[in-house]
Amino acid sequence: MTVRSRPLSPHLQIYRWTITMAMSIAHRATGIANYAGTVLLVIWLGAAASGQEALNVVNDIYGSWFGQLVLFGYTWSLIHHMLGGIRHFIWDFIIGMEPGQREALAWANLIGSIVLTLLVWTIFVWMA
């Protein structure tokens, strides 16, 4: 059995952008971001395990404006990918695949991820 390399089409430059296409790309992009983002979690856990000084350094970096910006983006990325995954579960039951429904689900994915992210940060960070 020979494995063929998959056909690549210049779809990004040629096709009109649709919301389903954008959310499909966003699902992959957030997946890759989450892949890298686990390092942030592991560094935090590792610092806590190793000692107070290491934890202070990590807390200072994560608590800085840039650290907070990255963590905000990471929160959105995780939530967007989770909602995207739930959308795939819905599709697995052959629900929501008709024209209009697909677009509605894709918009719900985007809007839901932004609303949930803002909700989490408002309740647990900005108001806490």
Add this chain to the structure above:
Amino acid sequence: MRDTIITRDMVANPKTAYGNKKASTRHFITQRVTGAINIVFLLFLLFIVVRLAGQDRVDMVTVLGNAWIGLPLAALLVVVTIHMRNGMRDTLEDYFAGSLYRLLMLLNTLFCILVAVAGVAALLKLVFWG
């Protein structure tokens, strides 16, 4: 990027295929099962980050050192790394083939093992040695 150019003959040849014929169904199911478990992980993560962000080591040990929190989190983190490796495989399969694909898959596996081992080691340290 690609080792082989896809020719007419190759597409017509039933002995060639896109992707891994034997394992792809398993990869699909693995991704669904681990993805569902990751929803639990995210809720867990939210609880831990909200509870512990910016806190001192004493607080981290109190919460994560509790075996009922630290050990499930370690198990969920391992599931996350399985999902990560499988998802990255999906991406690599799309853009790479042949020996370059195998090299990148090896790096992918090593990265995921590193994340899992580092995370689990840190949590086990917090649970059993404080």
